[in-house]
Amino acid sequence: MSNQADLLTRVSAQEGVGREIHDPATGAVIGFAPVHTVADLDSAVAAARAAQPAWAALGHAKRIELLNAVADKIDANAEELAQLLSREQGKPLNGPNARFEVGACSVWLRATAATVLETETVVADEANPSQLFYKALGVVGAIGPWNWPLMISIWQIAPSLRMGNTVVVKPSEFTPLSVLALLEVMNEVLPADVLVGVSGDREVGARLASHPDIDKIMFTGSTATGRAIIRSSADNLARLTLELGGNDAGIVLPGTDPAAIAENLFWGAFINTGQTCAALKRLYVHDSIYEQVIEELAGIAAKMPMGNGLDENNVLGPLQNKKQFDIVSDLVEDARKRGGRIVTGGSPATELGELFYPITLVADLKDGDPLVDEEQFGPALPIIKYTDVEDAIASANRLEAGLGASVWSADPAAAREVAVRIESGTVWINQHGTIHPMAPFGGVKGSGYGLEFGVEGLKSVSIPQVITG
Template identity: 35%
Template sequence: MASALHHYKLYINGEFRDAEGGRTFRSANPYTGEDWAELAEAQTSDVEAAIDAARDAFENSWWRHDPKGRAKCMLKLADLVEQNRDHIGVIGSRDNGKLVREMTAMANILPGFFRYFGEIADHIFGKVIRATDPAVFGYTLREPYGVVALQTPWNSPLVIFAQGGAPALAAGNTIVLKPSEFASCETAELAKLIDQCGFPPGVINIVTGMGPVVGAALCSSRKVDKIAFTGSPEAGRMVGEQAARALTPTVMELGGKSANMIFADANLEEAIKGVFGGFTASAGQSCVCGSRALVHADVYDTVVARLAEMAGKLKLGDPSDPATDVGPFAVAAQLDKVSNFVEVAKKEGARLVAGGEKPADLKGWFYPPTIFADVDENMTIAQEEVFGPVLSVIKFHDEEEAIRIANNSVYALGAGIWTSDLGRAHRVAARVRAGTVWVNQYRRGDAAFPFGGYGDSGFGRQSGQDSIYEFTTIKCVQINTAI
């Protein structure tokens, strides 16, 4: 007998409400394939109500004028998330198929974002400017944009919300948040905690629903002052086109094809573990998935053999089972997409050393960690984002070649360098096109560090103090002191 559905409503102006006409949609558990939750499906009128609530809160509440009050609310939210992290982790896993322990770990880092930015809410400073005319005294103020629309993807919805939402709130903006329709429940659960934190009604609004309706309404509205979007480059282009018509500035974090480089002098065991985790974590459903392993010729065969051995030992299965290493994909379409990439790689001549076929003994949207060796840097598998646990191992012979191969990509989000040579670490980090470069570690984040990329990986930065600049605009004041 099927269990009862969880029901989630919209959160607008501090109230939980149904969508226009009572419309709903359902969320399926990626592991079982069964519907387990029903969510309000927002219509254009609901989005407009959320935008109006955010505008009213920005213009008429105390929110933007009281940084200490903002900090109090954000710190309260951090405490509540910390207290409910296990529950949030379970809901998140049920929503997108990631391991419960991984989703719980992600929930565990959320409080750090709200504490970090809550603590700097009253430390947002402008500058004093010396003008050419000594009689003119000038200074700048950093002011919030107003209403910020955030759209988050299905793979890591709350962490990505925190990366942009926490600095936006700290700066005094108000928010309308749209999570992916493929994984909205974790965000809807967060609304219950937000409601307990003392935010003025309308400061944070959450609207669940379809991208062509909710996303389009947010992107085309002239009442929205800034857009923060995380998703695929294709979706980013559509968001950018819609925002451009309304002249709304955007910050985007899009795809990635990160190069994880192992030099011959690296601590090989640590490097191999770092590369392995870099492409298998989250079943490869990560924008910073280290899907290209660039390995020096002297250690190439050793690395390939060890990676293949490790891949064969991983257990696929129930995300709630502590023994499971890899869960299912979040959406069914991803299984076909990854399978097609693997078949293309075989046809183009890459050498399959692990995985490569959907497991016959598992129902659901599973695909095993798959490794290709002898990959040419221009093969499809080495150029396009797979968004699954598929690794291309590419051989290089010297530092220059490693840098050239790493930069042979339209993406520029993340990169990894494994070496014991400090000089090489600095040289390569300076020349690799990537918004984040990890040295002797991979796929780690912190609220203090800016995150983003360029090229097809997007533009602008979220997280870190630099994101405060992303969510504020500059006002220049010039005073003639001679009068």
């Protein structure tokens, strides 16, 4: 078992050589990220390419055994990883945060290891049958975000390794140390160069996306960056899985009990202090229960402690970086000027630290207001009143984003009737943002394409091959 100091020492560069990484809760320097170059990336890809045939040749049974052993190793280092994650990303240890995220890494590894991808008989002709097989692609490039850096990295790594690919991981510039620490732990089990991390800037990420020896890119991040990756892939014809920006709508139908749904609504919007791609980001509530829903949400917000993530009592943390803090602050201020009613929050929580912004509920906004139309990716939720359900559905579908959505109702049949009409990759009923390792997940429209998780996730990192005869 490692400890946090050991992990930091093993993955950090020296002061003056690496780039300072700060704790968003305190501003303190926690370590120095290696600054790898394009040449370093080229070497990493070459090493992963060389290691891939032997990794694929191990076969499914041996790779499954190793993935389960990796999960055990993560569990043995879980507290150290969670502490480092909390310090670097800002999320608290408790609640659906740092310890939860590290635990999800081992859960996803084990679930992926247990997922079976069967050969399919597609033409059952005794004289001339056709069967569909799935084989390793080669080298997968995994480009991750800063909001759930460990868990989303595992979403990219686990299926890729399971199917016999090797992986080159490029973590976000904001959260490189925790991801490099995770890879360090995993590589205590895995063969050399099967899983390689490269910590660099946008130039390194761009090179990974366009690299001629990369067979697949998995990316979670903004729609703008996703479009750039698509353009890069035109030259190397790399396959793509893109989980891009979201602006998830929730629709609360008439007849719903506000008290019964309030806690799920709250965490649907404010998990990870709102810094989640598939968080609830705009809430449409029927006018018959509009004020009651607002009141229930405000009551829950008042009871949720925010502060330094290392404090065991807190469940909400800071914004991870100044850029995101400014986006949230500017959108809330704009909403105030447009006549939005600030129910809770509404101004920086400077008494907690530079990057803290309190849970902010903004009522009486409308479609077209920036806080409604633009992804805030933080602890500010616009609440919009509607009268006609048809109008609410039209509002949910009017934006480019289509990652997730939710419908809230005491009547499951009525909720499903609305759910099937919403343009998003996932629609939840009386919950928002819940995921399962066997339930495929992905976006539509501007939220990207390709599926992750379960059998479909394994297929997405494989080459399909039909053998006939």
